[in-house]
Amino acid sequence: MSWIREGELSLIERLSANILKAGPMPKHVAFIMDGNRRYARKRHVERQEGHTQGFDKLAETLRWCLNLDIREVTVYAFSIENFKRCKEEVDGLMELAKQKFARLLEEQENLEKHGVCIRVLGDLTLLPLDLQQRIAKAVVSTRKHNKCFLNVCFAYTSRHEIANAVREMASGVEQGLIKSSDVSESLLSKCLYSNNSPDPDLLIRTSGEVRLSDFLLWQTSYSCLVFQSVLWPEYSFWNLCEAILQYQLNYLSLQKARDLHREQQALQQLEADRHCVAELLLMHSGNGKGNAMDTQSRQEHLLTYTAEREERVRGFLEALQQRRDSYFTDLTSQVALA
Amino acid sequence: MLVQSLKKDCVMALVYEFVWRILHALLHLQRALISWFRVRLWNWRLWKRAVAALLVPLALGFQNHKKLGSSAGKQGLRRVRWGADGKSLEKLPMHVGLLIVEEELHYTDIANLVVWCMAVGISYVSVYDHQGIFRRNNSRLMDEILKQRHDLLGLDSAKHSLEFLNNRNEKQDHQVLSCQAVVKALSPDDGKPSIVRAAQELCRAVEEKERRSKDIDVHMLDAVLRGSVHIPDPDLVLKFGSLESTLGFLPWHIRLSEFISLPSHTDLSYEDFFSALTRYATCEQRQGK
Numbered sequence: 182m183s184w185i186r187e188g189e190l191s192l193i194e195r196l197s198a199n200i201l202k203a204g205p206m207p208k209h210v211a212f213i214m215d216g217n218r219r220y221a222r223k224r225h226v227e228r229q230e231g232h233t234q235g236f237d238k239l240a241e242t243l244r245w246c247l248n249l250d251i252r253e254v255t256v257y258a259f260s261i262e263n264f265k266r267c268k269e270e271v272d273g274l275m276e277l278a279k280q281k282f283a284r285l286l287e288e289q290e291n292l293e294k295h296g297v298c299i300r301v302l303g304d305l306t307l308l309p310l311d312l313q314q315r316i317a318k319a320v321v322s323t324r325k326h327n328k329c330f331l332n333v334c335f336a337y338t339s340r341h342e343i344a345n346a347v348r349e350m351a352s353g354v355e356q357g358l359i360k361s362s363d364v365s366e367s368l369l370s371k372c373l374y375s376n377n378s379p380d381p382d383l384l385i386r387t388s389g390e391v392r393l394s395d396f397l398l399w400q401t402s403y404s405c406l407v408f409q410s411v412l413w414p415e416y417s418f419w420n421l422c423e424a425i426l427q428y429q430l431n432y433l434s435l436q437k438a439r440d441l442h443r444e445q446q447a448l449q450q451l452e453a454d455r456h457c458v459a460e461l462l463l464m465h466s467g468n469g470k471g472n473a474m475d476t477q478s479r480q481e482h483l484l485t486y487t488a489e490r491e492e493r494v495r496g497f498l499e500a501l502q503q504r505r506d507s508y509f510t511d512l513t514s515q516v517a518l519a
Numbered sequence: 520m521l522v523q524s525l526k527k528d529c530v531m532a533l534v535y536e537f538v539w540r541i542l543h544a545l546l547h548l549q550r551a552l553i554s555w556f557r558v559r560l561w562n563w564r565l566w567k568r569a570v571a572a573l574l575v576p577l578a579l580g581f582q583n584h585k586k587l588g589s590s591a592g593k594q595g596l597r598r599v600r601w602g603a604d605g606k607s608l609e610k611l612p613m614h615v616g617l618l619i620v621e622e623e624l625h626y627t628d629i630a631n632l633v634v635w636c637m638a639v640g641i642s643y644v645s646v647y648d649h650q651g652i653f654r655r656n657n658s659r660l661m662d663e664i665l666k667q668r669h670d671l672l673g674l675d676s677a678k679h680s681l682e683f684l685n686n687r688n689e690k691q692d693h694q695v696l697s698c699q700a701v702v703k704a705l706s707p708d709d710g711k712p713s714i715v716r717a718a719q720e721l722c723r724a725v726e727e728k729e730r731r732s733k734d735i736d737v738h739m740l741d742a743v744l745r746g747s748v749h750i751p752d753p754d755l756v757l758k759f760g761s762l763e764s765t766l767g768f769l770p771w772h773i774r775l776s777e778f779i780s781l782p783s784h785t786d787l788s789y790e791d792f793f794s795a796l797t798r799y800a801t802c803e804q805r806q807g808k
Contacts, residue, residue, distance in 0.1 A: 199531070199535045200535050200538045200539050200542065201539070202535070203532070203535040203536040203538070203539035203540075204539050204543065339770075339774070340737045340740075340741075340771065340774060341737055343714065343740070343771070344735060344736055344737045344739075344740045346718075347717075347718045347721060347722075347735055347740055348732055348733070348735040348736075350718060350722055351721055351722050351725040351730075351732035351735055352732040352733070354722045354725050354726050354732070355725055355731075355732050360726070361719055361722035361723040361725070361726045362719070364715060364718050364719045364722050365715060366711050366712065366715050369711075369714070369715060369718060390802075391777050391778045391779065391802070392773075392775055392776055392777050392778060393773060393774065393776075394774070394775065395774045395775070398770040398771065398773065398774060399711065399714075399770050401765070402710065402711065402765060402766070402767045402768075402770055403764060403766060403767065404764060405763050405764055406763050406764060406765065406778070407763060408778070426542075426546070427763060429543065430543070430546060430547075430550075430761075431761075431762055431763055431764065434620075434762050435762070435764055438649055438762075438764070438766050438767075441649070441650070442649075442707065442767060445707065449712065
């Protein structure tokens, strides 16, 4: 079974898709694909079979998303917590991942045709080395594609992601690239694994569970959350349409809440910059120079400070991106050597 | 040929948009009808209660002379009943988040909810709206809670003593020890900005060579975020309103919270509240396994 299933929608599906597309569509949808094991139990098949069918459903869903002009999809494939499952199941899942990533490499042409860029988010160092290498190969070979994006969260939890972002910023401070006062909401967002994606508009969890289970906690603060009771291997086109309809009903209110949040964020940044400038000026005047500043020169100081901060942050983020890129390229060159 | 097909596309687009609009109009209508029926149902319930309240004492021949005593008795009964309800559940959340995603906020209804939470035995209650209105009007909310507690449960017995936390000066406020319920009004500022503040604190420690960046992990960040006060993560978030979003409610802390949606916090009945708790009690958490 390949990554993106070929085939077109039926007439009635196409009609419904077109109707839905007349309204605001989510650009980025995230899935918690829950219910594979329950499905296997229900159908009296092996647990591993449930996982395999779950993967096939992903391929089908990606095709629907393409048909619906949804260009970015993020899926929760394997949580760090899942390492707690029994060894047999974890090994089975790793084996499945190995197969699927190998398969992906065989499908280069197809991926190129659709322009699919694959990203894998998570602490990959927790995985066996051969899987890391295959993932790296898939990521590197599709890096340049830019029509649609599939983010696979593997060995991922949101708290790890956030803590990792904080660690990256702290190491930037250690190296003198940024100052601790440069740490802000937007900088933290850019240090997350998901830094290259916009926040998801819609998050779908199947199988009737009503929690986030440590998935994209930071990114989904203002997303539409839809919990559906269907088990993932039984997910249908109509389930997806229902979720999108739900998103459309919430669209305006969500947009309003998002705008409000953006405003507050900008205000906080300005406040922080002002505070830093005031502190700097205080330090200088403490050295015996002039006292009261007129508003204009204060404004100028603020502008220079902001420009300097942005420059620092830019340099830091560039270094971070480079390090992350080279992690993958190094892994692939290891494979080439081996 | 090309022009013709363009024309056809154009017409089809208009048709699709028209159908889409009708579909959404229908959905909005359905929503409005549901909420209308809910209100009607509620009014009807109130009516029934009012009629019962009028008729029963008449029938039994109690009129005015026992009114005071009976109201105190009623409060006592309620207290016992709600307490027993809490105990009858298989599991009760430690910390409940009340997430209001509606435009209109009613302090009395929220206060009611908080008092119910306390009465069934929930230890921590957070109240959140994404515009920070409750947080700004903290004292009004707390007064209302005290009032409702008095009205619903009778006297302010030490059993239900309250503690109000104001984030800014948590440390001073946290000295009341005999408390059973901690009530907190939260705003978006307690969400991402508080994570950013914790990150800044850690980075400052690194800047001053007190810590090394590579030691930073989930546990350390979690400890900094919590500060000195240990409040468990919300196990249950009751969301009020039709909007399906957390609107920035405590991103770090809702990792394993169960979300249960209720249509509105206005005029919510105790039965609806309790059925949400019952639903929570049947949720199974596997924690990755």
